[in-house]
Amino acid sequence: MKLEFVLDGKLVQLDLEPQETLAEVLRNRCHRTGLKVSCEVQVCGACTALVDDLPVSACTYLAYEARGRRVTTIEGIGDGERLHPIQKAFLDEFAFQCGFCTPGMILAAKALLHENDAPTDAEVVNYMDGNLCRCTGYLPILRAIRRAAALMRDRERERP
Amino acid sequence: MNGEMSGANASPIGRSDQKMTRKKPGEFHVVNHSVPRQDGVAKVTGRAVFTSDIHLEGMAHAKLLRSPFAHAHILSIDTLKALRQPGVIAVLSGNDLQGIDPYYGHAVKDHPLLAIGKVRFLGEPVAAVVAEDERSAYEALESVHVEYEELPVVLDADSALADGAPLVHETAYRGGGFRGFDDPSSPKPSNICQGIHLEWGDTGAAFPQAAHTIEGEFFFPMAYAYAMEAYVSIADYNDSGLTVYSSAQHPFIVRNDLCKVFGLALNRVRLIVPFIGGGYGSKSYTKIEPLTAACSWKARRPVKLQLSIEEAMLTTRNDDARVRIRTGVDREGRLLALEATIHLNTGAYAENSPLVAKRAANRIIGPYRIPNVKVDCYAVYTNTVPASSFRGFGATQVTFPRESQIDELAERLGCNPVELRQKNLALRGESIHPGLRPLDADVPGDLSMVVEALMDRPLPKDHGRGVGCSASDAGSDPVSSAVVQVYGDGSVSVLTGSTEIGQGSHTVMQQIAAEEMGVAIEKVRVVGSDTAISPFDRSTGASRTTTLMGRAVLEACQEAIAQLRNMAGEVLKTKPENLIIERGGVRFQDQHVRWQDVLRDFFGLSDCSIIGRAYLRKTGDLDLLPVFWEIGCTGVEVAVDTETGRLRLDRLVAVGDVGLAINPAMAEGQDLGAATMGLGVGLSEELVYEGQQLVNGNLLDYRVPRFSDLAPKIDLLLVQNQDGTGPYGAKGGGEGSLNPTPACLANALCSATGARVRRLPLTPERVWQALKERTHKEKNIGR
Numbered sequence: 033m034k035l036e037f038v039l040d041g042k043l044v045q046l047d048l049e050p051q052e053t054l055a056e057v058l059r060n061r062c063h064r065t066g067l068k069v070s071c072e073v074q075v076c077g078a079c080t081a082l083v084d085d086l087p088v089s090a091c092t093y094l095a096y097e098a099r100g101r102r103v104t105t106i107e108g109i110g111d112g113e114r115l116h117p118i119q120k121a122f123l124d125e126f127a128f129q130c131g132f133c134t135p136g137m138i139l140a141a142k143a144l145l146h147e148n149d150a151p152t153d154a155e156v157v158n159y160m161d162g163n164l165c166r167c168t169g170y171l172p173i174l175r176a177i178r179r180a181a182a183l184m185r186d187r188e189r190e191r192p
Numbered sequence: 193m194n195g196e197m198s199g200a201n202a203s204p205i206g207r208s209d210q211k212m213t214r215k216k217p218g219e220f221h222v223v224n225h226s227v228p229r230q231d232g233v234a235k236v237t238g239r240a241v242f243t244s245d246i247h248l249e250g251m252a253h254a255k256l257l258r259s260p261f262a263h264a265h266i267l268s269i270d271t272l273k274a275l276r277q278p279g280v281i282a283v284l285s286g287n288d289l290q291g292i293d294p295y296y297g298h299a300v301k302d303h304p305l306l307a308i309g310k311v312r313f314l315g316e317p318v319a320a321v322v323a324e325d326e327r328s329a330y331e332a333l334e335s336v337h338v339e340y341e342e343l344p345v346v347l348d349a350d351s352a353l354a355d356g357a358p359l360v361h362e363t364a365y366r367g368g369g370f371r372g373f374d375d376p377s378s379p380k381p382s383n384i385c386q387g388i389h390l391e392w393g394d395t396g397a398a399f400p401q402a403a404h405t406i407e408g409e410f411f412f413p414m415a416y417a418y419a420m421e422a423y424v425s426i427a428d429y430n431d432s433g434l435t436v437y438s439s440a441q442h443p444f445i446v447r448n449d450l451c452k453v454f455g456l457a458l459n460r461v462r463l464i465v466p467f468i469g470g471g472y473g474s475k476s477y478t479k480i481e482p483l484t485a486a487c488s489w490k491a492r493r494p495v496k497l498q499l500s501i502e503e504a505m506l507t508t509r510n511d512d513a514r515v516r517i518r519t520g521v522d523r524e525g526r527l528l529a530l531e532a533t534i535h536l537n538t539g540a541y542a543e544n545s546p547l548v549a550k551r552a553a554n555r556i557i558g559p560y561r562i563p564n565v566k567v568d569c570y571a572v573y574t575n576t577v578p579a580s581s582f583r584g585f586g587a588t589q590v591t592f593p594r595e596s597q598i599d600e601l602a603e604r605l606g607c608n609p610v611e612l613r614q615k616n617l618a619l620r621g622e623s624i625h626p627g628l629r630p631l632d633a634d635v636p637g638d639l640s641m642v643v644e645a646l647m648d649r650p651l652p653k654d655h656g657r658g659v660g661c662s663a664s665d666a667g668s669d670p671v672s673s674a675v676v677q678v679y680g681d682g683s684v685s686v687l688t689g690s691t692e693i694g695q696g697s698h699t700v701m702q703q704i705a706a707e708e709m710g711v712a713i714e715k716v717r718v719v720g721s722d723t724a725i726s727p728f729d730r731s732t733g734a735s736r737t738t739t740l741m742g743r744a745v746l747e748a749c750q751e752a753i754a755q756l757r758n759m760a761g762e763v764l765k766t767k768p769e770n771l772i773i774e775r776g777g778v779r780f781q782d783q784h785v786r787w788q789d790v791l792r793d794f795f796g797l798s799d800c801s802i803i804g805r806a807y808l809r810k811t812g813d814l815d816l817l818p819v820f821w822e823i824g825c826t827g828v829e830v831a832v833d834t835e836t837g838r839l840r841l842d843r844l845v846a847v848g849d850v851g852l853a854i855n856p857a858m859a860e861g862q863d864l865g866a867a868t869m870g871l872g873v874g875l876s877e878e879l880v881y882e883g884q885q886l887v888n889g890n891l892l893d894y895r896v897p898r899f900s901d902l903a904p905k906i907d908l909l910l911v912q913n914q915d916g917t918g919p920y921g922a923k924g925g926g927e928g929s930l931n932p933t934p935a936c937l938a939n940a941l942c943s944a945t946g947a948r949v950r951r952l953p954l955t956p957e958r959v960w961q962a963l964k965e966r967t968h969k970e971k972n973i974g975r
Contacts, residue, residue: 065245066238068469070420071501071891078420106238119236123228126857129865130694131235132420132469138236161899164891166418166470167694168861169868170902 037098039064040108054098055079055090058105066106066135070164077163080136081105087143087162106135109142117183118142118176127176129167137163141177149185151177214920217852217912221775222706222713223920224912226857230699230718231467231692240467243424243439248494251426252281254487255329256497257319257336258506259311262347262575262884263358264340266310266318274321274335279328282491283336285319289486296449296482298368300385300542302361303578305453305482310343312360312540313575314884315506320483322491326498345884349514349535349572352383359383360540360573368449385538386546386571390553392626393564398529402520404604410593411951412934413878414512414537417582418896421469422504427485428494433460434485439468441476441691442731447723449478450485465721468693472869473581474508475693476733477544505889509879510582511536511548511571513589517556519597525605527616529564532556534590536579538571543580545571551586551665555931557625558594559635559663559823560616576881581733583869584824584927587664588934591824592952595660595935599942609939610643610659617661620915628665629816632915632923635661638825638847645845645907646827654834655842656944659827660932666924667819668734669810673727674744676705676804678752680797682788684709684716686748689729690741691721695926696858697737701745703854704919708749709787710776727805735822735924738854739916744806746919752804756787759794759802813917820916823849824928826867828903830940837960839875839941841903846933848908851916851923860908862926870933872897875953 036045039062046061058064058081070078072091079090082104083097110116115123118138128134137160144151144159151159156177165173217224234240271283286294286308294308295301307318319336323329346352346360360383399405425438433456440446443463450461468475484497499507517532534552538545549571556567582588598616602609617635618624624631642659651657675687686705690697698718706713719725729741753773760778761768764785771778777786792798808814829843846863853859876895880888888894914921934952942948947962 064238065241068242068421069244070422070469073890073892075891076420110237115233115236122236123232126226126229126861128232128235128694129696129861130420130468130470131231131240132242134235135238157899157902164420164896164898166420166472166869166896167865169864169897169906170899171864171906172861174899174902 033096035095035099037100038102040105048095050096052095053091054081054088054093054095057095058090064105064107068132068135070132075164077140078133078136080139080163082139082143085143085146087140104139106138117187118145118180121176121180121183125172125176125179127168127172133163133165137165137173141180145181145184150181214914216914220707222703223854224852224856226855227699227703227713229696230702242421242467242469243426243437244421244498246426246437246466248426248428251494251496252322252324252491253326253329254320254322254484254495254497255326255333256317256503257333259307259314259316259318261311261340261342262314263343263345264311265343266307267339267341269319270337271319273337274332277328277332277335279324280321280332281324281493282322282487283319284486284490288490292486292489293453293455295365296453296478297542298445298449298477299544299546300365301368302365303541303543305486313577314886315577316540317483320487322487322495345575346383347574347576347881347884349537349574352572352574357383360575383573384570385542385573386549388549388553388569390567391565393529395529395531395564395566398564399520401522402528403523404601405518405520406597406600406604407518408593408597408950410515410517410596412513412515412589412592413873413952415510415582415873415877416505416879416894417472417474419470419472419474422501423480423499423507424497425481425484426494426496427481427488429485429488433462435462435464436481436485437464437466438481439475440465440481441468441471441693441733443691443721443723444689444728445731446478446481450481453482454485454489462722462724465691468691471693472583473585473733476581476731479507502890505886506577508543508580509539509577510585511538511545511579511589513552515590515593517593517597519601521601521605525607525612525615527560527562530557530562531566534567534569536569536571536589537574537576539574539576539578541578543578545579548581548585552590554625554665555587555662556590556594558591559618559624559631559661561618561622561624575884577886583866584664584930587662587927587931588873591660591662591931592935592938595932596938596948596950599939600948610639613639613661624663629818629821631663632821633823633849634911634913635823635825638823638849638911641847641909641911642825642827642845645909646829646843654832654944655829656832656940656942657827657829658936658939658943660935660939662824662928662931664822664927664931665818666734666822666927667736667739669730670740670814670819671728671730671809672740672744673729673805673807674741674748675727676745676748676752677801678709678756678787678791678804679801680788680791680795680799682711682715682786684711686716686718686745687726688718688720688741688745689723689726690737691732693732695737695862696855697732697741699858700738700742700854704742704745705749708746735926736819737924738922739819739918739924740808742854742919742922744808747806748804751806752802755802755804756790760785760790763790763793820923822924822928824931825849826929826932826936828933828936828940830937830944832941832944832959834945834963837956837963839937839954839959841871841901843905844903845907845909846929847911848925848928849911850925851918851921852912852914853910854922856910859910859925863908863929864906866926866928866930867933868897870930871901873952874934874937876955878953
């Protein structure tokens with residue numbers, strides 16, 4: 033079947049099998065290997081992608097559901113060489129070790145900050161509870177999201 | 193930081209075996225600073241390449257058929273129908289392995305890469321289908337027909353050790369050539385995979401002298417490391433040899449196992465390890481690589497074998513343990529004696545459990561002086577998923593019982609559990625285990641720091657505090673080597689066999705090389721983990737990398753500098769002795785000559801390079817094992833919901849006694865990560881068998897710590913006494929803070945409620961039950 037959607041700002045048209053998941057399509061057909069697959073049961077959040085700015089678990093989301101929508105992956109944030117403020121904050125706060133959960137974490141954080149530009153710690157914890165990290169113990173990620181929120185608010189204020 | 197400090201000015205720290213001046217915190221340029229991770233940009237942009245992201249030209253995919261029985265003879269396997277399915281290239285079973293040695297295992301060669309003759313656990317791979325794509329391989333699995341004859345099973349250590357128990361393995365196997373386990377086979381077949389006996393003093397004479405003796409039975413759960421990247425490898429077997437990409441912690445040990453399976457020379461097997469998506473011990477030693485390689489060998493194509501998380505849960509777990517332990521103190525609270533019998537449920541194959549058994553016996557002592565000790569530890573085969581390494585192995589299983597019992601003794605003595613520990617903790621330089629390195633840490637100091645940070649407020653109602661300590665013989669076998677290339681343009685490469693598993697080893701090596709060669713950190717590139725390029729390294733585990741590989745990199749830099757000084761002598765037409773080595777070059781007659789200028793003038797070219805190298809082995813100050821003692825010292829405050837039995841972590845304090853933190857932020861990150869895993873097995877993580885079947889073998893039912901488990905207050909404290917054998921006195925970290933954390937939780941629960949729970953994890957159900965029993969007891973006493 034045919035599928036058309038906007039991937040990281042560009043229109044994509046491709047042929048696929050009806051049973052293909054968004055994770056399979058992005059990884060195998062669209063070279064978006066930054067998206068990682070882990071639990072395959074919507075528990076870990078490693079495969080998080082944004083569909084119309086909302087996080088979905090691409091491991092169990094049929095690619096066909098994305099027809100006509102905007103899909104954002106880790107490869108699509110930041111502008112070329114410059115890191116997105118959330119990426120920068122993750123780097124500065126050592127908010128990852130092995131890095132396997134990181135793309136999903138960053139995308140979930142992006143969705144959170146899109147909805148709420150000044151979340152409390154409790155709001156961050158609540159929103160991010162669907163993203164697992166086995167390395168860090170979460171505190172550095174919480175700090176990174178706090179820092180990213182501040183960076184993004186500053187940037188917003190500086191806009192002409 | 194003192195920007196002008198140089199090695200020549202730093203105060204010397206006396207070490208008997210080698211003369212060296214050693215910088216102290218505040219005197220380093222790059223080391224001891226929280227520089228950003230060298231893999232950071234790749235990891236936050238999604239550009240970091242993991243094994244699952246690699247695609248080779250002509251690559252086929254394998255899927256596995258797994259046994260539905262825990263113990264059964266395989267009467268027949270029919271693969272012909274599967275072979276005729278669309279897209280299928282090859283089908284392998286245990287009958288198709290003629291021409292190779294299908295058994296592997298570094299400690300005991302007992303593990304067939306596919307079941308041969310019988311299956312020994314539910315989920316064991318029985319056949320592999322190789323096809324053009326994953327779906328075709330998966331769909332063809334149902335066309336493989338296997339006839340089984342079920343056998344009686346043994347599912348726990350007790351039934352495996354009972355008289356007349358069915359044998360998991362009928363024959364004795366050859367050892368895997370692993371140092372320390374040269375002759376693992378027992379004289380008569382039994383389910384004992386490895387027995388370890390440890391004894392000093394005379395416990396028989398000591399216990400009658402004890403004022404108080406406590407005896408108890410403790411259970412440590414079967415747990416799953418959950419590396420978020422499941423096992424994956426790609427093998428390409430062709431005329432020039434075997435190339436394997438794998439998410440393997442120990443590429444050189446995997447290479448050795450593959451050489452033996454396929455009868456290939458060491459230089460014909462190449463292991464390439466991309467970024468690893470977590471391991472925590474579960475990716476140490478050989479896993480699916482021999483099977484993937486056999487698929488490629490049969491299909492004559494590159495083959496990828498990607499397991500799911502549910503399959504990973506059927507591949508490796510920790511050794512669950514039952515520990516019977518008895519400790520005695522005198523009237524003054526001095527520990528007199530410790531006796532323990534440890535039964536490890538090792539599962540169907542030995543994997544690393546013989547070493548787990550040895551470590552468990554050593555690590556039950558803890559950082560204490562105990563004059564009389566008797567420990568028996570058995571790794572026992574059962575028809576369950578094979579057990580192997582899991583972060584802190586051996587120590588996790590035994591620290592919970594010992595640290596629980598120290599609190600029980602304190603209660604019996606009517607003293608504070610911290611005081612009782614302080615009275616018995618060994619001091620630096622004291623022996624805690626005859627024949628092993630004396631303690632190289634200030635554990636009483638560590639404990640004082642934990643207590644000070646923990647006791648920062650009056651304890652609220654239904655809250656309790658607990659502390660715990662541990663000491664692990666860490667570092668494994670001290671064989672590591674490193675190569676440093678110094679280039680004519682001022683850049684430097686480090687070739688290391690250490691794998692970047694998230695712990696930050698590549699950043700640490702980068703920092704050490706930048707510090708030693710006197711170049712900016714951006715000038716150093718770390719090239720990792722390709723056995724065709726990287727010099728030998730025993731393994732990436734046992735917290736050994738900073739200490740051993742870090743030291744190898746430092747020594748390789750020093751060796752390069754010695755060469756460069758001689759070259760400078762020739763270039764500057766003077767004796768090398770007249771040249772003073774300073775940061776990034778030499779001083780000659782008030783002139784600083786950079787290493788890159790020396791190289792350019794020496795060779796007459798600017799793009800040439802020289803090689804510095806270092807080999808570490810068990811000699812000199814590394815002759816005495818362990819390489820270092822890894823200390824765990826943590827404290828917690830928990831809130832207990834007495835109605836539901838739910839524990840909530842309110843405070844966590846962890847000390848990382850790391851000698852010197854090469855990168856303090858990463859060292860703290862290791863401690864918090866380790867303590868969080870302790871929280872997992874302490875509160876929720878347990879693999880549950882019902883009969884032959886693992887019933888919670890997925891992430892829906894197996895609960896690991898989540899964001900919402902984050903403690904509201906966390907203190908991560910680093911102790912930097914420069915008392916290790918590693919570079920600048922560094923020691924490893926990353927396991928310590930896991931080991932005592934479950935005991936801290938149990939001790940805190942007891943201090944809050946009086947309920948002593950001897951079985952982990954402390955699930956709400958288990959705690960609620962214990963609280964109910966406590967109430968019954970109180971009522972009975974009241975009558």
